[in-house]
Amino acid sequence: MNNETDIIKRVLKNYNFSAIKTNLSYINRLFPHLGTNAEILLLCHIPENTFIDNEIHIEEQLSALDVTGSPLLHSFGNDSFNVTINSPKKNWLKHEEKYRPISKKTAITILNLFNEEIGFDENWTLPIFALCDVKNGEAQDVLLGVHHDSCWFITYKITSSPLKSLMSIQNGCNDLLTQHLKECSESKDKTEITITSTYELCGISSEMYDGREGSKLDFEGYLKIEVISNELCFTPSPRGSSNYLLVEIVSGSPNSPLADLWRQILLLNKYLSILEEYRKKDSSSRYSIMPLKFPSDFLTPYSEDESVITSKINCLLNGDDSAEINEEISQNPVSDMNIYEIKLTDFIKELPKRENLDFTDRLWRIVRGAGNYNKMTDCIYTVFESLTENNYKPQLNDMDKTRFARMVSELESENGKVSSLAGSSSLELIIDMGLENISRDYMYLLSNMNVMEAYGLRKIFNCVLTGDFDIQKYRNKLLNLAQIHISLELLQLIQAHFNCRCDITYSILECALKKYFGSSFKYNELTENIIYTLNIPAPREFITEVIKTAPSSWMCTLSTEESIQKLTTINYYSRFPIFPPNITNSDTSRKNHEKDEMYHVTTSSITYFKHY
Structure with a gap:
């Protein structure tokens, strides 16, 4: 812990923003391979008089950013600077609303400084992510990240894009694979496909509800089915898929028949x-x-x-x-x-x-x-x-x-x-x-x-x-x-x-x-009033019923590994925004598609470089 703190202080000594150990709902959604409620180190601004546990804040004046020195170790794409506001529905953790983006250029510089400091230190296990400014209505990088494990140096790029209609998503599945293969030299036969279809049938999850205003007695219960398949198809087959049913209730609900x-x-x-x-x-x-x-x-x-x-x-x-x-x-x-x-x-x-x-x-x-x-x-x-x-x-x-x-x-x-x-x-x-x-x-x-x-x-x-x-x-x-x-x-x-x-x-x-x-x-x-959960395989009769409807979210994960490099691309579509309004303005183009069923679009690129 002391070594981590020392590294953070050295890297951020000339910068006036925060490094916070936290967990983020959108990280959990997009990167389940990091583990349940994965802890990360988040680089961001925190408004004054805001208290957040585990915050490591370096009280220094922001130095003038000079990017003309040593070259960047990894390119994350174009920069952007604007912060956007307002979002139609909360689908994130309450504490996530407090984090403010930093400029993308600063984020790239800091991430590379961390990479130099950490090197191949096996004691450092935290993925590091930086929130980045975005512009309204454009596909922009909202998060950049780096991570080391025993075999790989890993970079992350998460992009928020304009809304897309359900029909275009259904018809564009093969395009996702085509776009992925453009980034690597291997054939589609060597690409691992994972499709995750989530059907939220009742309420909001206790994770999203917990900590918000109101009593737990207002929690109406939550019901979700998740279907995972390896076939590049928008509608999963009830056969040949793995799935689970998640049920959540609160004890003592006055609205229950019991x-x-x-x-x-x-x-x-x-x-x-x-x-x-x-x-x-x-x-x-x-x-x-x-x-x-x-x-x-x-x-x-x-x-x-x-x-x-x-x-x-x-x-x-x-x-x-x-x-x-x-x-x-x-x-x-x-x-x-x-x-x-x-x-x-x-x-x-x-x-x-x-x-x-x-x-x-x-x-x-x-x-x-x-x-x-x-x-x-x-x-x-x-x-x-x-x-x-x-x-x-x-x-x-x-x-x-x-x-x-x-x-x-x-x-x-x-x-x-x-x-x-x-x-x-x-x-x-x-x-x-x-x-x-x-x-x-x-x-x-x-x-x-x-x-x-x-x-x-x-x-x-x-x-x-x-x-x-x-x-x-x-x-x-x-x-x-x-x-x-x-x-x-x-x-x-x-x-x-x-x-x-x-x-x-x-x-x-x-x-x-x-x-x-x-x-x-x-x-x-x-x-x-305690929330109790049940997580079990869903009966096939349930799966047959829910796949007739459009999912609440649909995620396509494509992974291709070469000799010394691996590329994973993730396309995540959700009915409701997964980022709070301090990061993206998720409703900017919905008014132009009032008659269509629209989905919020998040794409992620994970690049793995094998250690020599």
Whole structure:
């Protein structure tokens, strides 16, 4: 690190601009061979009062640039100087908007000075790039770069060109190869071809979204398919290509069809935290049983007036449960639908009236609306009072193993004796029945998608928590349900954008469960909005569907290697600009092509010179 800093200071000692270790989205797009989120050294101007991590800024006055001395070691083409502004859509990282270009002549001089300083130093591994001024509406070099590895000295030239129509791109594939071969002496048979077609089907990627204004809850999800082939053709073949499907979702999205289940997970997590804090205080209390109180800032997303809760409890005990079932019931039950057309959202609509609902499910839906512990305890006391004094018989499933169900069974065998509801007893009962309720919900969803046997899911749902109330065991089960929830969110986003047989998407759910179920999930992930991803090979049915449409971006990479030299040319076409407006004005010619589907054009030339 010190050696790198010394070299940078020596090279830039007479120049008033910055050298910054950073990663750039457009470098990642154009040069995937450098690695994911490749770190580079960027030469550029930084406006005053702008702070950027890892910046190495040499506070010297800009010396008059004299290019009449030693000749340049490598020619990068013509110079340009103007900065342009305005761009229709952000498709870059926020920090990239802060970097300002330097003149191309200066960039060439500095890059060659770096090359002289570094030589064949194996300790220097950073690619070095310089941002260059461009002119409006012309094909101009926006980035120049140099890089050394164990075998090659490498130069980069990245050019931004005017917009091009989709039709001209489709018809011009062979021209790309012809132009490439003009630059080298080898035949096309020795040229390696890689075509990367990217189809963005939903939203913007978390990488582009992260750091922008607004909450992560505004993240709507991201869905992308990338198809890689070796055939010089604009439309890839579904066969003989490699591909992957990338799905990104954010936990806790209020717009998700699964949002209510996540709210219940968070509420149960709150209850467990309250119980945990109570036990810490109770263990040091001078009272035999210290009263439990909810924190003053406690809020439940199901909050209802106490009189409404009382009325619902009375209705439930009188055999009328319609009052507390106010969710929208599906007008088209799944029993009337084609089994291959039923989606996750259809099953979600069935949850309020799923077949195995019993008394504890209905009681949970009522008491979760209590905003304080006194009201919650009153509800539980009222129920047990009805059991003992009115001989009320709640409808419980034979498989109901909740603590409440066991207490009811004990009442019948112990002449109506009710265990004390003092301290935290009522909260423990409610946590237990709430966890069982959402467990049944998730089990209902998964069993209808034929994945219950996968990855030990049935074992989790059949796990009965007995004995003393162990907070850790309840947290562990809650985390397992959260992992299942994340997997279902990924499935839901896919099903929302692909109209195909559901058994195909269920195989993707199994991949999600394999990744997330049983993973090292941390408790804080329940309270934070975290973006989760799934990256898997895309089903062929998906590929067949998406290649009927124009891609979001299309990249043609052509590489030809000779004895001591290798040339790679990259032609990158994208619907949206990849450079921020501080580098190029990407919309200068769009107004002349309003009726055509236009693509932004970026070309790159990478020249490799073998070390002697």
